[in-house]
Amino acid sequence: MNFNTKVIHGGQHHESATGSVNVPVFLTSTFAQKSPGVHSGYEYSRAANPTRQALEDSLASIENGARGLAFGSGLAAIDCVLKLLNPGDEVVAVDDLYGGTYRMFTRLFEKYQLKFTFVNFDDVSKIADVITDKTKLIWVETPTNPLMKLVDIKAVVEIVKGKDILVAVDNTFATPYLQRPIDLGADIVMHSATKYLGGHSDVIAGALIAKDAELGEKLHFIQFASGGILGPHDSYLVLRGIKTLALRVQRHSENGMAVAKYLESHPAVAQVIYPGLESHPQYELAKAQMKDFGGMVSFTFKSGKKEDAIKFLEKVRVFTLAESLGGVESLANHPALMTHASIPAEKRAELGITDDLVRLSVGIEDAEDLIADLEKAFS
Secondary structure (H helix, E strand, O other), rough: HHHHOOOHHOOOOOOOOOOOOOOOOOOOOOOOOOOOOOOOOEEEEEOOOHHHHHHHHHHHHHOOOOEEEEOOOOHHHHHHHHHHOOOOOOEEEEEOOOOHHHHHHHHHHHHHHOEEEEEEOOOOOHHHHOOOOOOEEEEEOOOOOOOOOOOOOOHHHOOOEEEEEOEEEEEEOOOOHOOOOHOOOOOOEEEEEEOOOOOOOOOOOOOEEEEEEEHHHHHHHHHHHOOOEEEHHHHHHHHHHHHHHHHHHHHHHHHHHHHHHHOOOOOOOEEEEOOOOOOOOOHHHHHHHHOOOEEEEEEOOOOOOOOHHHHHEEEEEEEOOOOOOOOOOOEEOOOOOOOOOOOHHHHHHHHHOOOOOOOEEEEOOOOHHHHHHHHHHOO
């Protein structure tokens, strides 16, 4: 199947008892057995639930993986990946990453003797410089949050080729419509399914997709044993969201480009960070690795003042000042005070997350209305 067909039919089957076109929401914790240990494939909903299974099959299909798993949040999915590791293992991670991921790495898992090294992946050769015989995982975001840096996934995979090192990619910003890391050699794909996969700001969810069945089974055991599963109703919502993913992300990308070009020409704006602009330092990589450029845009002010960013954010009306991203509605965010506040100020400064940086999640409204709203906010 091609992608637009996969999001609707990939891994899906009509419900066998009634022929229901949509998978029912199986609100049950347990399942009847014919004899002890003899059942229909479902015993207890923490292990497997038919609604969650339908979502997990869809996730595997759209990412071209062997196994999909659905979690109660994106952070629960990341937690599952880190539990593949043992005390003393080392992780090499991109330096510009989501604040919640950084918080989990440094404030939770470091105390269990995992070591995290943060590297600027603009030059992927730097990864080789920090790999040791204890390195077991490379953690990638591309595009990164919030500075929209790109990572050459193929190049990262080539660096660890032949080594006992997993490559995991947070594909939340790009979505499988724009970029499929497993096709580029990655072992694990992670999504905050709260964002574009769900797409309507009405669910908190996470997802993992494993490249091969053996790794998928290891991750499933951790999911089952740790219990961070996604409930059946939320699974239904994400599955419903996936069915319109291609249409939505296409519109997000069209509007993202329109907003980025508008901002690039605005006299109050110093820098616009969007992979689809020729001014982006990794524009050629974006064209090679992504189908289109998505709806996430970041920018800074010529004044460099935090006050100007706050004033701007207080005046938007079509855009909503809120955390999160990827919904049909446009959102505006101040990373230093909101999504990335858990990253120490000196670390933010080192990365380039300045106090005048604004991150926009451009929705699927009419682009003219979005640009008019931005114009008023600048005035």
